[in-house]
Amino acid sequence: MARTYLDFERPVAELDNKIEALIAEGGAAAKGVEELRETSKTKLKTLYAKIGPWEKTQVARHPARPHFKEYISGLITDYTPLSGDRKFGDDHALLGGLGKIRGRSVVVMGHEKGTDTETRLKHNFGMAQPEGYRKAVRLMELAERFNIPIISFVDTAGAFPGRGAEERGQAEAIARSIDKGLSVKVPFVSVIAGEGGSGGAVAIATADAVMMLEHSIYSVISPEGCASILWRDGARAKDAATAMKITAQDLKKLGVIDKIIKEPVGGAHRAQAEAVKLVGAAIVKSLAELELMDSKTLIKRRRDKFLDIGRSLL
The missing domain is CATH 4.10.860 (DNA Excision Repair, Uvrb; Chain A)
Known part of the structure; x- marks a missing residue:
């Protein structure tokens, strides 16, 4: 290849x-x-x-970067996918199910972008619709019911902006997913594995431990979108990427994320198996720390963490 x-x-x-x-x-x-x-x-x-923020944006979007399915096959054993939101249908952009990581039962979910034209269309380029976020809520409720931790993998340009998605309550579905993440009673670990865009990313990233791969990005809007709004010139995306502080290094300093996961030299797309292994080690370590806390402590700590993000930037 x-x-x-x-x-x-x-x-x-x-x-x-x-x-x-x-x-x-x-x-x-x-x-x-x-x-x-x-x-x-x-x-x-x-x-x-x-490399700077714009170069990191390109790396985060690299088509050969490990996606949700690679993390599942490399880290999760006994994986059983669960489909549907029990309200409208199944969303192939946001996948999830039950499995084990090093013998520990978990609920796992994440965005899947696809790897070629056929799979990208099937998974809608990783842009979930309302039923995807309602499926996420369903999975979080399942984890709570059986008292097992949650792992999420974020890799999306954002929630799907189509008319049908808006008609079916896209904003409400995202809000409920964020709220459930903040209030769930079990340990919750989230990994920004590539591109973390807008509410579509935050919806499954209101976790106890939010980690980013070294060359991933996390922002409220894409650099191209920001440039179009601020300067009415999408070609200034590089300037926007720098100004927005979207890199793991910047976000760690700002307190938006908790940990940076180092990537193999040349990015995760050059050594998928090694990158998946590094991510797995970071997840297992975080889960071991979080499982020492009771549910009340987890919820208070999680809520305080997200409230402090805004306060620390004032």
Whole structure:
């Protein structure tokens, strides 16, 4: 499968193309291949050590980045998917079910963007509709009933803005999902795995521990949308990304998130299995800490945390 390079990765792409050309001519042991490989690795590490908010936005949206299904297959055993909101239908953009992580029973849910044209259309590019968020509430209620922790994976540009979604109560469904997250009586861990956009992301991220992958983003609007509103010029998305403080590093300083999960060099899309493993270790550690607290402590601590976000920015 051909690797997709981002614009700022062109120097690495050129080196990798040279490596492939040498291998095609003389095999993997061809003279100069190993040296170029080391140069490529060093260049990649140097590039990623200094990328800015706009470059991180591109990485967060990379099509090869691990999605919900990769996290399920890599971390969750005995997974049983649950479908439908018991009101209207099933939303394929927001998936969830029951399973185990290292022997611990959990309810797990998250956005799924898809990996090719067919699956992207099926999952509506990860943009959930009201029935998706009502399914999330149903899953949280199930976790509460059986006293098992919740894990969510956030990766969406935002909730679906279509007319049908609005007619079926998109804003109300998101609000109820946020409220349920704040009041649920069991430990709740959320991971911003790629793109965390607007209320569509917050709806399943009002958790006890909110973690972000190193090169993910989390914002109230996309940089393109912000640029269109502020400057009436979507081409200024790079300026908007910088001004909005959307990176994990900025949000950790502002107290919006609790932890940054380190990614493999070159981003999670370059080493999916390693990235999934790092995320799993962070989740298990957080759950172990949260399970020491009773439900009243969890709810108070969670509510106070989200209220303090606004106060700390005044």
